[in-house]
Amino acid sequence: MIYVIITVVAIAANGLVAAATFARARFITANLGEVDLPQGGIPVFAALQAAGAIGLAAGLFGFTMAGIAAAIGLVLFFAVALGVHLRARAYKSLPSPLLFLALSVAALACAVTR
Incomplete structure (x- = not known):
């Protein structure tokens, strides 16, 4: 059951941010500019x-x-995003990739141990 909950949250979070990114939402473009x-x-x-x-x-x-492949891909995506934020010293926006990385790791762990 926890697998389903974590995975649904990860799907919703990534899906919503992907939609916002496609729409070039201001918070997305500002974040990209910051890094x-x-x-x-x-x-x-x-x-x-x-x-x-x-x-x-x-x-x-x-x-x-x-x-499992999708979860691995998301872990890698957000690990790189975290590195990009650290390289740019964009510390105020650091919680976002950290949260998504943690969620992706949790989804991966649940998928592998399912």
């Missing part, structure tokens, strides 16, 4: 996060390996 990433990367970042959310959903519906 000195090009605005041209927005569609790539959004697609990666959306793919992660879709893969996690597939894992819930019996495609276990897709769910």
Whole structure:
């Protein structure tokens, strides 16, 4: 049951942020500017996060390996995001990638031990 709860939260969080990224929400573009990433990367970042959310959903519906692969991808994505924030010394926006990284690690741990 905890697997389902954590995975659904991860799907919702990543799906909502992916949608906001595709829509170029102000908080997303400001964050990218703060860490000195090009605005041209927005569609790539959004697609990666959306793919992660879709893969996690597939894992819930019996495609276990897709769910595990998606969780690994999200862990890597947010580990890099954390590194980018640290490199840019963007400490005020550091909680966001930390929270998403923790959620992705939790989803991965649940998927692997399921």
